[in-house]
Amino acid sequence: MGFKKFTASSKSLAPDARYNSKLVNKFINSLMYDGKKSVATRAFYDAMDIVASKIKDVPPVEVFETALNNVKPELEVRSKRVGGANYQVPMPVNSRRRQSLAIRWLLLAARQKSGRPIAARLAEEFMAAYRREGTAMTTRDNVHRMAEANKAYAHFAW
Numbered sequence: 001m002g003f004k005k006f007t008a009s010s011k012s013l014a015p016d017a018r019y020n021s022k023l024v025n026k027f028i029n030s031l032m033y034d035g036k037k038s039v040a041t042r043a044f045y046d047a048m049d050i051v052a053s054k055i056k057d058v059p060p061v062e063v064f065e066t067a068l069n070n071v072k073p074e075l076e077v078r079s080k081r082v083g084g085a086n087y088q089v090p091m092p093v094n095s096r097r098r099q100s101l102a103i104r105w106l107l108l109a110a111r112q113k114s115g116r117p118i119a120a121r122l123a124e125e126f127m128a129a130y131r132r133e134g135t136a137m138t139t140r141d142n143v144h145r146m147a148e149a150n151k152a153y154a155h156f157a158w
Contacts, residue, residue: 018045019061023068023099030103031122046119051126067129071102071136075147080156089156090147102136109135 016025024044032040048060055063077088093101106129110121113135128134 016041018048021061021065023065024061026099027064027068027103027106030107031118043117043119043122046117047122047126050120050123054123054127055130063130064126067126068099068102068106070132071105071129071140072098073101073140073143074098076101076143077146077150078157080153082156087153087156088146088150089153090150091157102140105136105139109139 013022013025013029015022016028018024028037028040028044031044048064051060051063073093075090076093078091080087080089106122106125110118110125113121113124125134125136129136
């Protein structure tokens, strides 16, 4: 009997209160520390308010979704052992992993910039990723660059 790879969380995930979006709720859950969902929710909504005040012509949730889509990687390198040597083999990223990597990179980028409230840092990172700039986009570009540099080993992907 095989093990179950994914939890039921994606099926049982309810949309958030303000934007009625499952993606927003998923992000809030990833942002949350120690089960403090109300704190994470407040931080996210404050970040959305900051985005709304800075970018007037686009709804903030659209800025968030576009930023997340911009950060999603197309390719990544996976280590594969062939004949006693390890190769970094470029492989396409499955959609669920693309989303989780994008969320992880946005959160990591926001958490690395210390000294200001998390809402301000998140808002800044969302707006930067929306414009295809910022730390999270740099991480994505580095992953793509690695995949591009190792495309000679693409024939090992099976």
